[in-house]
Amino acid sequence: MSETLRYDGKVAVVTGAGNGLGRAYALLLGSRGAKVVVNDLGGSTHGEGASTNAADKVVEEIKSAGGEAVANYDSVEYGDKIIKTALDAFGRVDIVINNAGILRDVAFHKMTQKDWDLIYTVHLKGTYAVTKAAWETMRKQQFGRVINVASAAGLYGNFGQANYSAAKLGILGLTKTLAREGASKNIKVNCIAPLAGSRMTATVMPQEMVDALRPEFVAPVVAYLSHDSCESSGQVYELGAGWVAELRWQRAKGGFLPFGDASPEAVAKVWEKVTDYDDEPEYPESTQDSFGPVMGNLERYKEASSKL
Template sequence: MVDLSGRVAIVTGAGGGLGREHALLLARQGAKVLVNDLGGAADGTGASLSAAEKVVSEIKSAGGEAIANGASVTDYAEVEAMVADVIARWGRVDILVNNAGILRDRTFAKMDLADFRAVVDVHLMGAVNCTKAVWDLMRDQGYGRIVMTTSSSGLYGNFGQSNYGAAKLALVGFMQTLGLEGEKYNVRVNCLAPTAATRMLEGLMPQNMLDALAPAQVSPAVLALVSEAAPNRAIICAGAGSFEEANITLTSGIFVPPGEDAAEQILSRYAELTDRDGEIVPERGGVQGDVELRKAGFRLAVTQEA
């Protein structure tokens, strides 16, 4: 069993759905949990602390320790104050689960840019704000586990979710770099891509499918990703009791000498360029350049830094 005794966790968007289940599970495994939730509607409007307080009551009733917080993840001053409250009460922060999010779905042609910015602000900048507020604390104590909530909409696209998809894939890039920067400090950063029946999916799926996608079946992935044995820089997909890993890969590709017909060669050899036999998962951004220079005939004596 994963033991989180003595660990302190912050879970954002934890007043209901996935966040609630994450918070309850971490608390059952011994963590002290700050339950953050603005308490707004699915589109981000409104605010109330009641949802977070209800989850705190559930945790306390089960013998755990928790506090409620209503900070908006989009307001860095509020986030800093939230972290300061955790430090004042429990002295450290070991775990951050960036779960808060909103939806404002429309096709891009019909989408107001204000709705695009609002979704990016909550999902991406909300995670950035919360992570920034705990980053130095985790580095200084030599321990930290951070989970970003990405989505299949970001990894693979989804009609009507250009704002949501853009924010969710941006979190993968954020995770990849932080995982590299935090590794020597034992700060591990990963992504979760959940499929769960939350209020964001109401009306989008038949009820029998929603019933199968209980949020509680996703939370074991979060527990694994915040454990002492957590991986680093993984994208774990989870839903209906199933777990997978997503990867961004690089094919072996082709070399096309400079020339006026370079574009035509790319098109005519496109099947070869995209052949996935021998593809790799680069361990850092600079690997792409390494591969390309080798195909161009260069021998790299020193590994390039990204």
């Protein structure tokens, strides 16, 4: 038997923890010793209204199971207030799970400024604001675990979700940079792209699937990523129904324009190579890896020009 993963002495902030996935994260961490700030604005899936009920109910569930929790009802865009609740109640913040979310699905040609702004504000700005407010404390204590929430819609695009997919892929960029900046202070930052039944997915899934895709399948992965022992950082995991996998970039080996011919026709000639993933594809992990072939080719150009 492997060692039980516990969170005693740790303080976890879970945003949007009044329903669905966030509730499952809060309950699991609370049942394993973490002190939990249950944040939830208590509004609709569409981002309207507010209520204290959602957060209060989950706090009660954690407490009645013997755990410790406090509620916070602020919108994630006011991250400093949420982190203040953690610091006031428990004196520290170790784990931040940026889970709060809404949908404003509509085809791009019908999307309003409000549809765009609200999704950006809750998902990307909210993830920034809560993390930013916790960051200095995590740096000082030389420990932090941040789990951000992307989506397959962001990774692959999805009809009717231009606002949501843009925000969700933005969250992955934020994750990858914060993982680098947090590395020397033992702050690990990862991202998940889950699939689970919730009131959010009930708008697009049959009830049978909503019931089967339980958030409890996703919660253990989030808990694992939140644990001291987890060394991964800057990664994104797709998961649901008890399946989980890391996702990475793959790049074709690519094609080079012939020296002295920077024309669109030259691009057309190498296009097959540009899009060929079978011939020695690469898996870049950094901007250095990304720029490698560009810098290499620049050297070749310099050499070729010097021989002219």
